Amino acid sequence: MMKEATISTIPTSADGLSRVDGRAKVTGAAKYSAEYKLDGMTYAVLVGSTITNGTIASIDIKAAEKAPGVLAVITYLNAPKVPGHQVAKNPGKPEVKSGPLKVFYDNKIMLNNHPVAMVIADTFERAQYAASLVKATYNKQVHDTKPPKDINKGVAPSDGKDFTRGTADAWQNAPIKLEQEYTLPNEFHNPMELHAIIAKWNSDDKLTIWDKTQGVKATRGDIAKAFNLKEENVQVNSQFVGGAFGSALQVWPHEIAAIIGAKVVMRPVKLVLSRPDMFTSVGYRPYTWQKIGIGATADGKLVGITHEAAGQTSSYEDFSEGPINVSKALYACPNVTTRYKIVSLDVGTPTWMRGPGEATGAFALESALDELSYKLKVDPIELRLINYAKTDPVSGKPFSSKFLDEAYEIGAKQIGWKDRKAEPAQATQNGWLVGYGMGGGMFGAYRDKATVKAIMKADGILTLQTAVSDIGPGTGTAMTLIAAERMGISPDKIKFEMGESSLPDAPMQGGSATTATVGGAVYDACNDLKQKFQKLMGNGGTDKLDYAKILKDNNLPSLDVTVQSSLGSDGQKYSMQSWSVHFTKVLVHPKTGVVKIDKVVCVADSGTIVSPKTARSQIVGGAIGGIGMALMEEGVIDQRYGRYVNNNLADYHVPVNADIPQIEALFVNKPDPHINQMGAKGMGEIALIGMAAAVANAVYNATGKRVRDLPITPDKLI
Amino acid sequence: MKQFTYVKPTTQTTAVTAIGKPGTKIIAGGTNLVDLMKKGVTAPNRLVDINALPLKEISTTKDGLHIGALALNSVVSENATVIKLQPLLSMALKAGASPQLRNMATVGGNMMQRTRCVYFYDTTMPCNKRAPGTGCGAMEGYNRMHAIFGTSDKCIAVHPSDMCVALAALDATVVVTGKKGTRRIPFTQFHRLPGDNPELDNQLAADEMILSVEIPENNFAKNSYYLKVRDRQSYAFALVSVAAALDIQNGVIQSARLAMGGVAHKPWRLFDAEKALAGKPATEDSFKTAALIAMQGAKGHEYNAFKLKLAPATIVEALKHASGLV
């Protein structure tokens, strides 16, 4: 059953199309939101609170207003009202939380660096200088930014009750069992591109924005609602996005602020967040405390798993995700109990970050399984195979496709799993301890609804249009490949247009759903367009068509179709998931505790790989994110002030080149026959989910030290 | 940032006149100063750009190796003479920052770079170094990167340089000039401990500038090593670093030089440990004894107590590398 992996580890031209926008990106021709130059452009800089909880007592903007080049200084006292901020009070049902932070709404301070003012000037430098002149005083109240240490202080989120399958807490009665706590600190998306918006009012009720967003349509809808505008009067452009990882899935206060500002000065306003602002303004992966109780029979059959988790959220808005979901679904375990709570603190609201929930949960579950494997003296892969879920343990439905067992086999061979010692701290290499570890992940394989317009013109160029954003995975490239295959034309004859809200509907780029969703629609649109041509030719015609000639022969300038496409009834019949497994070989210095990742092998089972090169990049990027999660990422708040102390890229560490070895990205590459015509499922999230556990497990194998509180820094190993 | 004026003198004399005025800052590579200005940590009203001065040379003189204050960190680290005569300096430089930063950073700027203490950088926080009398944010705060030697109740910041750790170990001399003339300061006395005046990092007067550093000849080239322990493999400041240089004849240490980074307000020279190594065999046992001596007087805080264990381990590892045991 061993199947040779189909992709070489370093892509060559034989692996197919390179990024269609690669040249534009590396030459600087690709324009990101902050890079547009508009006539009369002005520049906004935010001023944040220096306290964490309380109210603004006074705010002095006189000096700032007088500073050279300043056009406006906006605070809650003078800001025009945002219609969407004026929520109708429902006296019958008092609001528990006020909802998303309303910028310049009132004098309340909900978190440290809460925006209290915005300076708009004719240059960025002048705005920045004037911002330093704004002086606020505060009525300080006690704040609480301490992360949870158990679930006791938390409340169940509205969308998540405690869950039990079989007997509650059955792991306690298992012959072999363990219970451990795991923590994951606040992590930040920190895409290279800072969040940025340019807002321009074309008239009183017509707005255009250039904005970093993962969904131009959703952003258009939210902004139209906030400012009480007709949707068609709002144009959102987001042609290129320099990474987002979830941070641009919603409209944040700074976007509203820029739009308010543009209204005040009646000129285009550009607002680019600073790197420190990126730690408080656009969400983050929330600190999460987890406890896993797990038990098995002596031969490794899981008896029960209890997974408790408490994640932090803000005092004004609930955020919940699914860290406990992996424990329900990754293994065939008869008895599963989960309890998930959220704890309100005086911090900003978290948001989805690559592998939201699952990445957090998989660290705990896949660590616990590793711990169990040592107790049982069963190989970690074997333990996973003993408990392999052949049908979805939650719904009982069959999987639309699952080849995770093949992925285990491919990965184990590639990393050299046979060299792993069954007991920890047994192997050395040049004075460094050597360890191997693995960890797996799963994430729902979603396919949403999307509309694609396909236009074939007389010059033989096919244009595809849909309003999806590309935050970096290479959507344009994958869509071009799908269309080229369907139409039987060369990729260089295809133009893929996206990132504008006036284009046909597409969902946000999130949840690893774009290839399956938009790809499915591209496939259907091309199919329909091709049939239209075949009809023109009469009796079906051949499969290989000369589109330009057919148009010419029929005296037509172009032919087009607009097709909406979504998941069929198979969505009800099958459980659709993507799977991954990560293997690492690490070296740990026995005296200094330094960890070096020596080798990484990731194997994804995400259906057909439609674009080999960008798929590989996707896996490599996710694996690097997972290494960061394992070894270095940690947002630190000084609890006395409620303020982040490492809110920059020198102090908040993400991996650099020297930390990353050659990463081998392999794919099972077998189609999922139910999700779409290509058989392709998403892989953005699974690229990261399970990686942190693979590193932690390898560190244990090397040292005998189990680190359950991420990140694994040298001090925790000496 | 605040508006400032800018001058670029072309001779040493005009430069010395220019830096004498209050509110003036020298700018060299700008990799530290510009950040501090953007953050509002420092707000000079006048910048003196010294890059037009002829202070880039690397040469050997009767006093040893001479390196101009404007020699770039990258150039010094790749210089064949430096690698041959003082490999420890090259290793330390390469362990610092990133290639892009080293391409801009100068030797003088590196010596004068300010602490990376997060409380020093955030103007909303207390910091006696930035704003004397406001208190020390790090003392009871997040002090993972902070000092374990030579602290005061005013400041526990560390000097962040790697290069300076090697220069302290190698008995370098700093040549400075000002209106009162030129003077030579032993490297180990150039930086100072915080005491009651943590706002002062070093002995350089406000109207003085660094011209060069000089490293005397030595016998350490064969047995030198710079070991930096950090949270990632590049582009991170040291948790602890050790510069180790040994003169070993027939397996016996004739003389040793040791200095640590990431542990004090200045590059921390380990004189007592060096003495303990002299005359001893180059073995792990000797190194462990020296490391124990080196750690006398060390004091940890809430988040940096691990350095009490990491520092001696790093000393031993660095000495093992220097002596060829690994």
Ligand SMILES: Cc1cc2nc3c(=O)[nH]c(=O)nc-3n(C[C@H](O)[C@H](O)[C@H](O)COP(=O)(O)OP(=O)(O)OC[C@H]3O[C@@H](n4cnc5c(N)ncnc54)[C@H](O)[C@@H]3O)c2cc1C
């Ligand atoms: C993200 C980041 C990571 C870094 N990591 C490391 C690291 O790991 N290890 C490390 O050692 N360093 C590191 N650095 C610091 C770097 O080494 C320094 O910024 C650099 O050496 C400063 O040199 P410069 O020429 O750019 O100085 P500038 O920024 O120009 O000046 C710095 C200071 O020196 C003064 N000055 C400059 N030249 C002279 C002179 N000739 N006489 C008197 N005063 C002078 C200036 O007035 C100023 O106060 C890092 C820096 C950054 C930004």
